[in-house]
Amino acid sequence: MFMQKTRKSRYRVNLSSMHSVCEMNYARLCRLFSDYEKSNKADFLVGSVRVCIEVTERSRYTTIFKINQVGKSENWITGLRLEVRAYHDASMAEVHSFCTSKHLAARYNYPNHNMYQEDEKNQQNLFLADWLKNCLMNGRRALD
Secondary structure: OOOOOOOOOOOOOOHHHHHHHHHHHHHHHHHHOOOOOOOOEEEEEEOOEEEEEEEEEEOOOEEEEEEEEEOOOOOOOOOEEEEEEEEOOOOEEEEEEEOOEOOOOOOOOOOOOOOOOOOHHHHHHHHHHHHHHHHHHHEEEOOO
């Protein structure tokens, strides 16, 4: 019996879901670093891990944040580096670069040279959402 190969449908970006995640990321980032307009840096601890959020660029409608996480912990990711762009006119924040990866496209063909998932950008924005939520729930100001 001849079996016909079914072709997997191409990944489609769900814009309403993406916007919702980015809007929540913006709200959480603004809560976590509420004085970003006046200050260039916020440090705090999550368990034994130090988190540093730094403003690297400001413009009228956009702020770029560099997020670094250092320290040793069994329960928490260490060595995390993110660049997040906050769009103030749209009240949205998205991952621009994640650890070693640079700017990502909204979707990728799979397989690809870099082995990104089809929805790599979406996955990174969802990770940022979970990470920010965890920081808000478990973070505390670092003693300098």
